[in-house]
Amino acid sequence: MPPRPSSGELWGMHLMPPSILVDCLLPNGMILTLECLREATLITVKHELFKEARKYPLYHLLQEESSYIFVSVTQEAEREEFYDETRRLCDLRLFQAFLKVIEPVGNREEKILNREIGFAIGMPICEFELVKDSEVQDFRRNILNVCKEAVDLRDSNGPHSRALYVYPPNVESSAELPRHIYNKLDKGNVNLGIYVRTGIYHGGEQLCDNVNTQRVPCSNPRWNEWLNYDMYIPDIPRAARLCLSICSVKGRKGAKEEHCPLAWGNINLFDYTHTLVAGKMALNLWPVPHGLEDLLNPIGVTGSNPNKETPCLELEFDHFSCPVKFPDMTTIEDHSNRLARDNPVTDSDNDQLRQVCNRDPLSEITEQEKDFLWRHRHDCVNMPEILPKILLAVKWNSRDESVCACFSFQMYCLLKDWPAIKPEQAMELLDCNFPDPMIREFAVKCLEKYLTDDKLSQYLIQLVQVLKYEQYLDNPLARFLLKKALTNQRIGHFFFWHLKSEMHNKTVSQRFGLLLESYCRACGMYLKHLSRQVEAMEKLINLTDLLKQEKKDEAQKRPLWLNWENPDMMSELLFQNNEIIFKNGDDLRQDMLTLQIIRIMENIWQNQGLDLRMLPYGCLSIGDCVGLIEVVRNSHTIMQIQCKGGLKGALQFNSHTLHQWLKDKNKGEMYDQAIDLFTRSCAGYCVATFILGIGDRHNSNIMVKDDGQLFHIDFGHFLDHKKKKFGYKRERVPFVLTQDFLIVISKGTQECTKTREFERFQEMCYKAYLAIRQHANLFINLFSMMLGSGMPELQSFDDIAYIRKTLALDKSEQEALDYFMKQMNDAHHGGWTTKMDWIFHTIRQHAMN
Structure with missing residues (x-):
């Protein structure tokens, strides 16, 4: 891993002393010991070193000091050459x-760039160069052309186009158990075995019956058997994949067997050159994700999992x-033209097509409806938005001419002439x-x-997530996003961080790391800004980790409240300080998704002339x-407002406390404006929290601004995954609408x-x-595209079905x-139950404080 920046610690110890002794090895063989300040830069150390070296023998063998750089071993046990001589000693780890003084070998600028990219993305570039996978190397080479095109486009109109890139206009819009343990398990009546379950899938659709190997004992996981599938090779669709998992089976005499997946993996049956997989290969498997209900994934x-210590199937x-x-495509078109047939369409057929x-x-589509859609696919060109439904009717594993042969081939030809559909509809085709x-x-x-x-900025979270469903590294979606990121710096900024935030996830670290490398190579001077941002975040992580070690109580969970001073002289016209909360230990992806959805809801309402004054703050x-x-x-x-109303307000006995507070804050005409703002924002959040099933709505995560604007925070529970007490849901109302x-x-x-x-509010x-x-x-569609994110409360289409409800x-x-x-x-009739919850929450918070 690239070196993480230090917050002033010395070789892993915090609170570094003001000065340290550094041993330096010169190219002439002399070792000098210098006393250096912890804040000293490398260029200062080198200057002092050569000044001191003049007093020692063999100085004449040395060249100019600018001809040398320092090299040393970091705490990650890696040899690192320090080209950036503005770095401080306390930051080198x-x-x-x-420190050893050497003459640099190779392209200095390329090494500096590789180090900066490696630091920014959290993975050394050399790791990509060591991957013996032709697809990875081809992608790295080919994607540079995409970057070059984007950079040329970005710079095509000189300063004007570069200004648009930097400031894009913001237009509103041991496997075997020990015997002494084994004998104690129900008197040894537990039978343990493992087997490999396999299946051929197209997306989530099973193309033929799954096939299992024989069961073997855990102590000898060898199968040595051929598996056959009820499917002809010509019937394999291009995006088919072989899914495998090692499964355990456990059973007691007279009891039902229990099957459990232990590790899983998937293989594309056609590689990125469109060649069917053949010969031997080793597949390192992935750990089973939380919430996986099936034996295959x-x-x-x-x-393959890059971690070679994981289970491996040969x-x-x-x-x-x-x-x-x-x-x-030429062969596909020739074959499809010979098989194409026309079916006359009636008015009742048109009505049925529109209904579907x-x-x-x-919603489910029956087999009869799928056959109907396929028969009339050519007539649907005038109804382009029906395309996802027609694609669901394709029988991807059939080329039997007796059933309107070669479904997939004909679908490919149909796509060539299909009119373009709206982006919101097209995104469904990327899940x-x-x-x-x-x-x-x-x-x-x-x-x-x-x-x-x-719109791309609005949907960027989802578009990055569906990169996980791409069959190959080099794909149109990756190229599209990369071009957009390199021609609009605002998009590029969030594109970088959405990818960077998942680099700890080994299932996508290679795919996302390659895209990050390509972006960083082409983003120009903005790479230095990104490196500064990464460095700042790493120092905050170090600081919060230290605080967690020092504090063992509830305080260690509290976030950092940071106040950043704005150095811009024009900031006096807006805000001189920016306040940000830094959280280390909480998964904010669910908050980020919920706030994005609320922002999209607000845009829809505004487009329909409904201003509900939502406040989807940044996350x-x-x-x-x-x-x-x-x-x-x-x-x-x-809760803070109610506590200002004394004991009655804090214990929910006085429902007028909130109104009185707003009245005190807004005198005269401002009072009517504050009530209007409260009414609009309350209506918006009532609808949004109901539709999304937002839970854990207590009086500490609903807030009001001085001007009356209401908003919700902390979206740790959604899609009706609400907190329970003794097996019962604690919240018994569809959304919060109390008497207050x-x-x-x-x-x-x-x-x-x-x-x-109140009628106006309704x-x-x-x-x-x-x-x-x-x-x-x-x-x-937006929630469906996020299924691959691994959020604990968004695991399957069953979770998304709550929005249908x-x-x-x-x-x-x-x-x-x-x-x-009715909801x-x-x-508002069940508001008293909410107030009861608020009473207990307030008492608990006061007890903790």
Whole structure:
């Protein structure tokens, strides 16, 4: 790993002394000991060293000091050459205080660049060079052309285009048990064995029956058997993959056997040159992810685990007299044209097609409907948005001419003439259900045609995640994102951090690391800014790790509240300080996703003329359970406000405390503005938290600004994964709408539900709910694209089905509105249960403090 920056520690010890003794070995064989300040830069040390060397023999053998650099061994046990002589001694993390002076060999600029890139992405570039995989090396070579095109485009119009890149306009829009243990397990009646389960899949679709090896004892995991599949080689689709897992089977006499996956792996049956896999190979397997319900993981990554200490399967595929290649497009077109047939379409057929087209992505399509869609596929060109449904009708494992042969070949030809679809629809074709490279290429072409930079920034989290579903390293989506990142610095900034934040994940570290290397090589001077950002984050990680060691109580979980001074002279017109919360130990990916969805909801409402004044504050995950959160100025939690109302307010006996606080903060005309702002934002968050199933809504994670704007924080539970007590859900209302909020909305009236203000609030909620329901497919697709992220509360399509439920997609619009009205009625009538939860939360917080 590249050296991590130091916060002033000496060789692993904190609180480095002001000065240290450093032994220096010169090229003439002399060893000199210098007393150096801990803050001394390498150029200062070198200057002092050569000044001292003049007093010793053999000085005449030395060249100019500028001809040399320092080299040493770091705490990671790696030899490092220090080309950047502005670095301080305290930041080098040396194993011992020893520096050797050498003449640099090779291209100095290239070595400096490689070191900076390695430091920025968290992986030495030399690791890529050591990978003996032709796909990796071909990708590194070919992707440079993509970078060059993007850089040429970025610099095509001189200073103007470079200014647009830096400042893009922001337009609103031992396997065998010991015998003494074995004999104690139910008197030795437990039978343990392992076997390999295999299957051929296309995305998540099983193409033929799964095949298992024979069971063998754990002490001798050898199978030495050939497995045959009920599938002909000509029927294998291009994106097919062989999925494998080592499984254990445990059983007691007279009891049902228990099967459990131990490790898994996937192999593309066609490699990146479109050649069918053949011969022997070794596949290092991956650990089983949390929440995996099946024995196989077909939507997991393909390829071998780079960690060679993991379980390894030795495989052998059939050899043929010559390589078997997937047909090229010319062969596909010739074959498909001979088989194409036309079916006349009637008005009732058109109605049925539109009815299927209007279904949400999670609704089931019957086999009869799939056959119907396929028969009328050519007529659907005038209904381009139906494409995902037609693709689900393709029988990827069949080329039997008696059933309208060569489904996949004909689909490829159909895609050539298919009109481009909207970006929000095209993104559905990038999730795990559509692994075929030509389908994904079509989707990327639609994005290239219609997706603006603002929209790309909005959906960037998902587009980075679906890179995990790409079959090969070099793919159209990776090229598209890389070009965009290199022509818009704002996109490039978040593209870098979304990739960097997952470099600890070994399943994608190679894929993401190669993309990061390509971006860093082409982003120019911005690489130095990224390196500074990485260095700052690493120092904060070091600091928080030290604090955790020092504090063993609840305080160690608290984040750092940082106040950054803005050096810009114009900052006096805005804010002179920026406040950021740094968290080390919490997974912020779920917060980041929820805030993104709320931001998209707000855009939809604004486009429909509904201003609900949401506040999706900034949140960025930058690593494994590490991230940054924007501090919202002049804001207070509901609990803080209630506690200002004395004991009655803190214990929820006085529901007027929040209204009185707002009234004190906003005098005169500002009072009406504050009530309006509170009403709008409360309506928006009621709808958003209900649809997303946001849980753990206590009075410490709902906040109000001085001007009346309400917003929610801390989205650790969503999609109805709410906290439970003794097996029961602690929150018994669909969303938070307490008497405190209703009194503010009705301007202090006790009978708040009978006021005109409350009716206006209800109307806002109804309009907001129906507006989001009209865009249900977009939100389902956005969550589906995140299934590969590994978030604990987003593991399967069953989790996403909760959005189908809250949006009532199986009902008519009026029925859905009636359903939401009932939920709203339950919310404000059950508000007393929320207040009970708040009482216990407040008591607990006071006891902890």
